[in-house]
Amino acid sequence: MDISNLPEEHQNLLEALKKAIIEIDEQSAKQITAAIAEAKIDPNVAIKYAIAQGAAEIGEKFDNGTYFLPHLVMAGDLMDAIGRKLEKNLPKDRIQKKVVIIIGAVQGDMHSVGKNLVATMLRSGGFEVYDMGVDVTSMAFIDKAKEINADMIALSSLLTTTMPYQKEIIEDLKAMGIRNKYKVMVGGGPVTEKFAKEIGADGYGKDAIEALEVAKKLFS
Ligand code: B12
Structure with a gap:
């Protein structure tokens, strides 16, 4: 910067x-x-x-x-x-239709700062964001996504050791036959675009600003 x-x-x-x-x-x-x-x-x-x-x-x-x-x-x-x-001073740049996003740090990951920034940035863009906090298991993400009829699941990993849980969630969605119901966006320090592609995520953002841009593109 x-x-x-x-x-x-x-x-x-x-x-x-x-x-x-x-x-x-x-x-x-x-x-x-x-x-x-x-x-x-x-x-x-x-x-x-x-x-x-x-x-x-x-x-x-x-x-x-x-x-x-x-x-x-x-x-x-x-x-x-x-x-x-x-x-608090971010410009409000509202999107038109209601899009619900669930966000959280994956299982085993306690890092919240970046995830919180992404959540706020998405909210500032007009998305409805449900923050599940940190150390969230695959099933907890999926159950909540079903319960609140989410459109996207956004996953944060700051540790190389927790990155595999991003993949697990995508695999679980596939196994349950509901992969197409939700977009999945991934990010966090060690996560790369290449990794996102490998695990079959729909989107990747290197920071909170990109996260909003990618979410907007996915739902435009
Ligand atoms: C603060 C911190 C902690 C705090 C977290 C407190 C909190 N409330 O979050 C605490 C003390 C808990 C912690 C613990 C540990 N930490 Co720590 N931590 C950090 C530190 C210094 C800063 C992280 C941070 O807040 N960054 C600032 C935010 C703004 O950046 P960010 O998180 O990367 O998020 C941005 C992007 O990544 C992206 N993004 C993030 N999430 C998402 C999600 C989506 C969907 C998208 C699109 C984008 C996106 O957008 C964000 C905003 O721009 C980093 C070092 C670093 N340089 O990042 C180490 C670091 C992440 N920690 C590390 C380690 C090793 C640990 C511990 C294992 C230490 C230990 N020995 O116990 C534990 C593990 C705990 C656990 N199980 O998670 C390593 C990870 C190494 C690795 N690659 O695996 C790092 C890199 C430090 C280091 N150099 O060794 N840590």
């Missing part, structure tokens, strides 16, 4: 938010987020620049032993809180 074309004052705010997130400095992060809203900086830019890039650096710090699990937990909560504040 390149922000060099933005006014310097906006660049400084975005830089400061990223730094506060990386340092898990809740007070500063919240103050800067308020200033970002005040300055009317595009929330998508703030999410992509400060949260997504901040998370990548937090992951590196975890990898190189500077940060430990409690840091990840605190960073996760902070990114969630900041994401929610930024999302």
